[in-house]
Amino acid sequence: MSRTSRWAVAAMAGAALGGTALPGAATAAGSRSADAELQRELRRIVRPAGSRVSVVVRDTRGRRVADVRGGKVRPLGSTAKLFTATAALRRRLVLTTDVLAAGPIASGVLDGDLVLRGGGDPSLGTPAFTRARGAAGTNGAALTERLVALGLREVRGSVVGDESRFDAVRGPVDEYDGVLGGLTWNRGRAGDAGGPLTDPARGAAAAFDDQLEARGVVIRGVPRAGATPPGATPVAAITADAPGLVTPMLKVSDDLYADALAKALAAAPGAPGTTVAGAAAVRAAVRPLGLRPRLADGSGLSARSRGTARDLVALLLRARKGSWGSTLQEALPMAGTDGTLENRLRSVRGRCQAKTGNLGRALSALAGQCRSRAGRTLVFAVLVEGQSRARGSAMVDRVATALVRKGR
Numbered sequence: 001m002s003r004t005s006r007w008a009v010a011a012m013a014g015a016a017l018g019g020t021a022l023p024g025a026a027t028a029a030g031s032r033s034a035d036a037e038l039q040r041e042l043r044r045i046v047r048p049a050g051s052r053v054s055v056v057v058r059d060t061r062g063r064r065v066a067d068v069r070g071g072k073v074r075p076l077g078s079t080a081k082l083f084t085a086t087a088a089l090r091r092r093l094v095l096t097t098d099v100l101a102a103g104p105i106a107s108g109v110l111d112g113d114l115v116l117r118g119g120g121d122p123s124l125g126t127p128a129f130t131r132a133r134g135a136a137g138t139n140g141a142a143l144t145e146r147l148v149a150l151g152l153r154e155v156r157g158s159v160v161g162d163e164s165r166f167d168a169v170r171g172p173v174d175e176y177d178g179v180l181g182g183l184t185w186n187r188g189r190a191g192d193a194g195g196p197l198t199d200p201a202r203g204a205a206a207a208f209d210d211q212l213e214a215r216g217v218v219i220r221g222v223p224r225a226g227a228t229p230p231g232a233t234p235v236a237a238i239t240a241d242a243p244g245l246v247t248p249m250l251k252v253s254d255d256l257y258a259d260a261l262a263k264a265l266a267a268a269p270g271a272p273g274t275t276v277a278g279a280a281a282v283r284a285a286v287r288p289l290g291l292r293p294r295l296a297d298g299s300g301l302s303a304r305s306r307g308t309a310r311d312l313v314a315l316l317l318r319a320r321k322g323s324w325g326s327t328l329q330e331a332l333p334m335a336g337t338d339g340t341l342e343n344r345l346r347s348v349r350g351r352c353q354a355k356t357g358n359l360g361r362a363l364s365a366l367a368g369q370c371r372s373r374a375g376r377t378l379v380f381a382v383l384v385e386g387q388s389r390a391r392g393s394a395m396v397d398r399v400a401t402a403l404v405r406k407g408r
Contacts, residue, residue, distance in 0.1 A: 082250075082355055086315060096121075097240075099236040110157070129187075166180070166260075
């Protein structure tokens with residue numbers, strides 16, 4: 001058949017089809033049209049914020065759906081916790097609180113001090129305290145039970161609280177609703193409902209002392225804070241792993257947990273964890289993922305913790321593929337259901353999971369994923385500056401709602 005004949009056959013086939021586009025082409029065209037409509041809606045929603053807003057939306061394959069100033073560096077607020085959570089999960093961080101005997105033990109009697117050495121676990125405390133806050137925690141009573149099971153009857157010295165895993169910078173007590181330290185008990189508060197302590201290590205030692213005495217162990221000395229002496233022998237330990245800490249941190253946006261995890265990531269023997277070192281450790285942990293946030297802390301309380309909406313979306317897309325990602329995704333608040341979204345996005349309840357962020361007029365943020373009514377999952381991040389908390393939160397919520405209603 002000649003070239004001219006082949007063209008004639010093709011032309012007749014096209015005529016037989018009535019000029020109708022192939023199904024794949026029609027689907028692609030329809031998708032582009034739907035995305036264009038969604039882009040227009042998103043721009044309409046964020047227009048009142050002018051140039052002080054970033055919006056990035058991608059599908060689960062990473063294809064761009066919308067990008068409005070997505071590369072602009074802005075404060076992150078509590079969306080910074082997504083980077084901290086990722087670092088802790090990828091590093092498989094484990095925080096260990098252990099008990100050491102600073103002296104010989106014979107017939108159940110310790111001739112010396114009993115040291116409670118903190119590993120930076122912000123969840124350590126009593127079951128009553130953690131239950132009252134609706135969160136899981138590390139039950140300090142388990143250490144007591146292990147010592148009793150080992151036959152400990154008497155401590156001729158003191159119970160000593162060692163908080164040297166972290167530096168002594170406590171951070172913003174009001175924002176933390178507690179005290180940041182290498183060893184804290186019930187968030188560094190006095191009892192189950194008391195105020196913050198100025199010496200949380202001594203407070204933890206006193207709480208542990210009380211538990212031991214309640215189980216019949218005689219303590220001769222007075223609880224105090226101090227360092228673990230050389231040669232002390234480990235006798236018991238309890239651990240908290242990253243998944244167990246990341247989940248409450250993201251669900252309720254716990255600043256104390258976030259900054260404790262960052263410090264713990266940086267802590268090493270002879271080098272106590274600090275906020276500066278913790279932020280650097282988080283940055284280093286997410287760099288292999290191609291992410292470049294400019295973090296100054298682990299919680300995002302600092303307005304100097306900055307980044308882009310593109311980085312947030314890139315992180316969330318990587319979480320869908322990484323072995324650590326399912327924990328992070330499940331820990332995100334659910335729209336209209338739990339955590340910081342319990343009373344938000346009720347019109348799209350159960351269809352979005354996202355991390356919130358707020359720094360007053362400095363920032364309103366939301367980063368996560370939504371499942372549209374058409375069944376399409378869209379990954380997104382919105383960062384809004386210069387709006388009141390109420391207006392900023394309403395704006396980012398309208399973005400998420402539009403993804404559910406118009407994402408086709």
